[in-house]
Amino acid sequence: MLVMFEKGIRSGVTMTATRYAEANHKCMGPKCNLEKESKFIQHLDSNNLYGWAMSKPLPVRDIKSITESEIKN
Numbered sequence: 001m002l003v004m005f006e007k008g009i010r011s012g013v014t015m016t017a018t019r020y021a022e023a024n025h026k027c028m029g030p031k032c033n034l035e036k037e038s039k040f041i042q043h044l045d046s047n048n049l050y051g052w053a054m055s056k057p058l059p060v061r062d063i064k065s066i067t068e069s070e071i072k073n
Contacts, residue, residue: 001065 024039026032 001063004065 021041022039023041024033024036026034026038
């Protein structure tokens with residue numbers, strides 16, 4: 001069963017376009033420079049697989065492997 005879980009481990013594309021970003025908008029209070037253009041920082045997670053998986057309960061009982069005939073049925 002451990003081998004089955006290890007084979008299911010997948011990796012995906014991870015990218016950070018810039019190392020540093022600084023926001024500038026009126027909600028920042030005194031840190032906002034009104035002379036400069038407004039700038040927002042946004043994080044997009046198009047798959048959210050980690051968040052989805054973390055919202056599901058962990059299996060704690062009745063875990064078993066199925067046979068080839070059960071797969072075919």
